Amino acid sequence: MTTTSLAAAEIETLLGRHPKGFDLTLERIARLLTVLGDPHLRLPPTIHVAGTNGKGSVTAFARAILEADGRGVHTHTSPHLVNWHERYRLAAPEGGSRLVDDQVLAEAVKVAAKANAGKPITVFEILTAVTFLLFSEHPADLAIVEVGLGGRFDATNVIARPALTVITPISLDHQSFLGDRVELIAAEKGGIIKPGVPVVIGQQAEEVALEVLTSIADRKGAPVSVYGQDFFAYEEHGRMVYQDEHGLLDLPLPRLPGRHQIGNAATAIAALRKGPFPPSDAAVEEGLSSVEWFGRMQRITEGPLLQIAAAGAEIWIDGGHNPGAGVAIAETLADMEERVQRPLFLITGMINTKEPVGFFSAFSGMARRVFTVPITMSEAGIDPDELADAAIEAGLDAEPANSVEEAIRLVSANWQATPAPRFLICGSLYLVGEVLGKNGMAPR
Structure with a gap:
């Protein structure tokens, strides 16, 4: 796949017609999805991930662990690094997963663009609709969907009833869209928390971020698990020790370098143990050892x-x-x-x-x-x-x-x-x- 692929050509056409960047609202994406037959309502059980830092790493850990456990997993991440296809990883019938085929992606982009019929929309919103088309048309046990920007008004937040939500560490970023204080950004990220749906909150450097997130969860009646309170992880003797209410796991250090990846790995483990397919301990160990995430250390x-x-x-x-x-x-x-x-x-x-x-x-x-x-x-x-x-x-x-x-x-x-x-x-x-x-x- 290269930048001259069929899918890239279709997306370049969209970029010439529609504004780049983000315009945070759910109205346009909801309209488009209605025309497409509401594919976002036909997804496999979905883990929705928001946060400032670590979203991609948590998603990568979760996918690696689930695939080590024999599960078929779709994943949506953004932005891509080299090719647009990186945003869409589909569960493979033979096991594991692979980046979407070029022709399949090109056709999905065509379908979404035609359904939009030239109405005002951003390219990210069309590409999010493509996510839901692809994920609804290909079988998988689970889907992991990473937020693009913010949470409350991000195009992915049309997912009304995910299996669970995850909030990774929050810090200042995209202030022009989300606000210039951590508590304002936390409120936007916490917008993916849904009534009655479990939420796992990763390690937060700012206490005010945690306070905002737990307040939203309490208000919505969402069962909450918090790093440092309900689950823990630390390095000991060259190993990673993870502990929650289910007990203690003695694990290899994550393959991804950096002490912050221990917290990201722990957040992924906590989320999966709350999800519809809790992984075996052996799968957790294998996933930490096999995980890949390009462009991060x-x-x-x-x-x-x-x-x-x-x-x-x-x-x-x-x-x-x-x-x-x-x-x-x-x-x-x-x-x-x-x-x-x-x-x-x-x-x-x-x-x-x-x-x-x-x-x-x-x-x-x-x-x-x-x-x-x-x-x-x-x-x-x-x-x-x-x-x-x-x-x-x-x-x-x-x-x-x-x-x-x-x-x-x-x-x-x-x-x-x-x-x-x-x-x-x-x-x-x-x-x-x-x-x-x-x-x-x-x-x-």
């Missing part, structure tokens, strides 16, 4: 980027782009530093809906230098000179570069010291997607 192990880097250098990528994600990434790098000390260089691009100073602040005292680069896949990219100023304001040394490749070459050209540098390419999923695509590592 992922190491580049092959391809052109390594060829231009200093000998022995490490290159990592992470699409985290808000202050909360910055803290999680910095903690992961600090843990790496305890094992192998390397000089750290950030290569960062961001779009203008983010808070760059808050993101960069997490790396103060860690990064030797920041190189800021343009975002070529979005018109909303922050100018590298402006982004470098934000990094300097956060207490870091910074300079603009024309590209990721140029930044790596600037460091590597005359590097002779030991140990070799560690590069982190970060700040935007657009940037990570560009790197993965150029490096021949598109998610599969």
Whole structure:
């Protein structure tokens, strides 16, 4: 699959007709779904996931565990990194799951666009309708649907009766859409909580976020399970210990790097144990060991980027782009530093809906230098000179570069010291997607 695929061509046509981005309301998507015969009412039991950070990781853990338990699982995630198809993973008849076939996706997009009949709508809303078409037409035991933006008015929130809902960590992000305070953002995310439907709340750094979420759950009569109160997880002797009312599990550490992934894995486990198909302990163990999630503390192990880097250098990528994600990434790098000390260089691009100073602040005292680069896949990219100023304001040394490749070459050209540098390419999923695509590592 490439950007010249049938599905990509159909979606590019939509992008030429309809506005990009989000316009938070449920009226247009509800109208379209009615014309399509209400496919959102014919889904398999569905887990609905919202939050600022960790949505994708929790979804990846849940899918890996369920598939290890022999379940067929559809998953919807957004945004994609390289190909549109990444948003739609369908349960496979032979077991496991795979990204939607190009022709199947192209046909679903055509059907949804025709049903819309040119009426005002956003492309994300059409693509959400495509999710429900695909998930209703292909058999599966469960579906996992990740929110696009917010929750209360996100197009996915037409799911009236999910099997359960999950709220991952909340922090400041998309303030122009969701509000400039954590409690306002929590209220929007908590909009997916449904009357009487169990809700699992992941680890929250802000007590006010937890208070808002539990208040919504209480008001709606939704049974609630909270990380740190009803379920726990921690690292001990190189293993992950998980505990809830059902008992204690001694598990391998999650395959995804970073101490924050212990909390994400625990949230997925807690959710699945509340869901319609509680997994076996063996499936939980296998899922933690086999999980994949591209673009989140992922190491580049092959391809052109390594060829231009200093000998022995490490290159990592992470699409985290808000202050909360910055803290999680910095903690992961600090843990790496305890094992192998390397000089750290950030290569960062961001779009203008983010808070760059808050993101960069997490790396103060860690990064030797920041190189800021343009975002070529979005018109909303922050100018590298402006982004470098934000990094300097956060207490870091910074300079603009024309590209990721140029930044790596600037460091590597005359590097002779030991140990070799560690590069982190970060700040935007657009940037990570560009790197993965150029490096021949598109998610599969």
